[in-house]
Amino acid sequence: MIVVVNYRLNNIGSILAMFRKVGVEAIETSNAEDIRRAEKIVLPGVGSFDFGMRNLHEMGLAPALNEAVLEHRKPILGICLGLQLFTQSSDEGREAGLGWLPARTKRFAFPSSPSAPKIPHIGWNSVNFPRPHPLFAGLDDEARFYFVHSFHLVSEDPDLVIARSEYGYDFDVAMARDNILGVQFHPEKSHRFGLQLLRNFANWSPHART
Amino acid sequence: MRVPRIIPCLSLRGSGFVKTEKFKNPKYLGDPINIVKIFNEKEVDELMVVDIAATTEQQQIKWPLLKQLASECFMPVGYGGGVRNLDDVHQLFAIGFEKVSLSSSALSDRPLVEAAAARYGSQSIVATIDVRKTLFGSYDVVTHSGTKKRGLDPAVAAKSLADAGCGEIVVNSVDRDGTYEGYDLQLISLVANAVGVPVVALGGAKSLLNLIEAVEVGGASAAAAASFFVYHGPHRAVLINVPSPTEIKEEFRRFRAIGK
Numbered sequence: 001m002i003v004v005v006n007y008r009l010n011n012i013g014s015i016l017a018m019f020r021k022v023g024v025e026a027i028e029t030s031n032a033e034d035i036r037r038a039e040k041i042v043l044p045g046v047g048s049f050d051f052g053m054r055n056l057h058e059m060g061l062a063p064a065l066n067e068a069v070l071e072h073r074k075p076i077l078g079i080c081l082g083l084q085l086f087t088q089s090s091d092e093g094r095e096a097g098l099g100w101l102p103a104r105t106k107r108f109a110f111p112s113s114p115s116a117p118k119i120p121h122i123g124w125n126s127v128n129f130p131r132p133h134p135l136f137a138g139l140d141d142e143a144r145f146y147f148v149h150s151f152h153l154v155s156e157d158p159d160l161v162i163a164r165s166e167y168g169y170d171f172d173v174a175m176a177r178d179n180i181l182g183v184q185f186h187p188e189k190s191h192r193f194g195l196q197l198l199r200n201f202a203n204w205s206p207h208a209r210t
Numbered sequence: 211m212r213v214p215r216i217i218p219c220l221s222l223r224g225s226g227f228v229k230t231e232k233f234k235n236p237k238y239l240g241d242p243i244n245i246v247k248i249f250n251e252k253e254v255d256e257l258m259v260v261d262i263a264a265t266t267e268q269q270q271i272k273w274p275l276l277k278q279l280a281s282e283c284f285m286p287v288g289y290g291g292g293v294r295n296l297d298d299v300h301q302l303f304a305i306g307f308e309k310v311s312l313s314s315s316a317l318s319d320r321p322l323v324e325a326a327a328a329r330y331g332s333q334s335i336v337a338t339i340d341v342r343k344t345l346f347g348s349y350d351v352v353t354h355s356g357t358k359k360r361g362l363d364p365a366v367a368a369k370s371l372a373d374a375g376c377g378e379i380v381v382n383s384v385d386r387d388g389t390y391e392g393y394d395l396q397l398i399s400l401v402a403n404a405v406g407v408p409v410v411a412l413g414g415a416k417s418l419l420n421l422i423e424a425v426e427v428g429g430a431s432a433a434a435a436a437s438f439f440v441y442h443g444p445h446r447a448v449l450i451n452v453p454s455p456t457e458i459k460e461e462f463r464r465f466r467a468i469g470k
Contacts, residue, residue: 009330013281013306046303048331081331092331118408118431120333120377123215124255146256146286148308148333150377167212189286189308191253 002026002202003038005065007055009047009081014188018195024202032064040201041065041074044188045081049105049151050093052081062098069100073179077135077201083175083182084151092151100180102156103172110168117168120150125165125185133162133176134204135183135197143193145185147173152184179206213459214425215432218249218439218452219258219412222291225275229436229446230262231388233340233356239440239448242275246282249439252452257287258311258380258434260338264292265314266355271298273305280306290338294319299326303334311336311380314353317360317367320374327375332407337371338380339364341397349397356384364397365404372405379409380434386414388437393420398428410434418453422465 002019004012004026012028019026026042027034035041043065045052056062068074078086087097090105097105110116124144129136136143147165153172155161163174163183173184181201187194220227221236227245228236239245242259249257259279263269271292280287289302290311299322302310310330316323316337327335341364342352351362360367368379381401383394391414402409408431411424415435424433442449453461 009303011280011303011306011308013277014284017281018284046308046330046334048329051329114403116406118406120407122333122378122408123212123432125212148286150331150333186286186308189284191284194284 001038002040002042003034004028004042004044005035005061006030007045007052007059007061009052009055010044011046012044015042015044015079015198018188018198019202022195022199022202024199030059030061032060035061035064035068038068038074041068041076042079042201043076043082043085044079045085047081048092049081049084049090049097050095052085053093053095053097056085065098069180073206075179075201075204075206076181078180078182079188080149080184080186083153083184086180086182087153090151101160101175101177101182103153103160103175104156105151106154107151108168120148121152121167122148125167127163127165127173127185129163130158130161135174135176135181135200136163137200138196139193145183145187145190145193147185149184211459211463213455213462215255216421216453216458217256217258217410217432217434218254219260219434219436220245221436222259222261222272223263227440228262229388229440233384233387236262243278243282245440245450246279248450249452250283250285253455254285254452255455256285256432257283259287259289260311261291262355265353266357271302273301276302276307277305288336290336295322296325296329299330303330309334309336309378311338312376313338313340316371316376317351317353317362323371323374323376327377332375332377335376336378336380337368337376338382339367339371339401340382340384342384349400352384365400368401368409369404372407377407379405379407380412381409383413389414390416390437392416393424393428393433395423395428398424398430402429402431408432418458418461419465422462426465
């Protein structure tokens, strides 16, 4: 059973609808017990870093997430803000992140010029894959995803980066570390490309021999 | 190649989608759920839904309908119309909208803009600026479906809203609305040059070329339209039609290669 965490900062409907469409059972929850008992977890997010971290703490979800993810190594997929919360910290706020990934979240910054890209990065963009990962099975450079963000990941370990994109400069958009996965873009808003990705996550087993 | 967004914009009035001309004479288009389903199937980049009666007729946001609409879409959907407080903003995200647009409220309630952006991030908060040309040829921001003049220059308004935290500005030409006269490129440039956030052009699009020009010539980051997507032919028969993502990409590529 896939559990999609509702920490009052996000729209879960499309994620659940996509899982339904690919024939996978998924439920929404704000309950720590459901997280502990989940087979897999999705942490979505539309919002600001501090608000996200504070909600996770106030709702008592951080301990359950830490236990499920770090101790029991349940597969987890972070989406947009969800992924950013996995990092150590963000330029956007003062709170510490969950710290599961050796990465920080930084604001886009371009040299001042009339042709500098606008911030936030909003729209469809293609991605490239520095190393293969089952999360992107069946997706190639024709794949495009919807991005809507002013802050992006900077990984401290390039080997953990499984997708990059370009907006003014190249930047990290997806990371994988054992059972912990995350994507900066919104698969639930990326039509068939997102469907494929969520299908892959549902089918994925981090401990399986390939 | 990054392809700028092409965004159908649908006006909600009562329980149906309508199309106006210069913000007047709304004509019924059809059932919102059916229309949105078609756009989803055709894999449009993004959708905007605007309740054009919510502010002027002081109506409540149509929660059940909107929840259904949002659930049909595997692409981002933004909503505007009668958003008055942070609860409204929260609810809209909860039911599935990716972005919330403030228009009348954006100009009269700066603290709301700031609070919404601080909590949900600038990337989720859009300001929609409706603009009418004055008799002297300058531009004036209007609100309440074009019925109230603000005596405000759109570039100044846009800059103020971006400073308050809006991550995207939709600039809507009242004069071009529903006319097929093409975008007001001068207006779009004025606003696009004033802010560092993406600007979305709206009002007057007749062709895919117009949409591309709004970006490549006007400096918008995306082009929105209504009539172009919902009408067909000189008699404006209702027919939902959307160029495919491949076609859009090809047309952008062609424009960039040869300049027109």
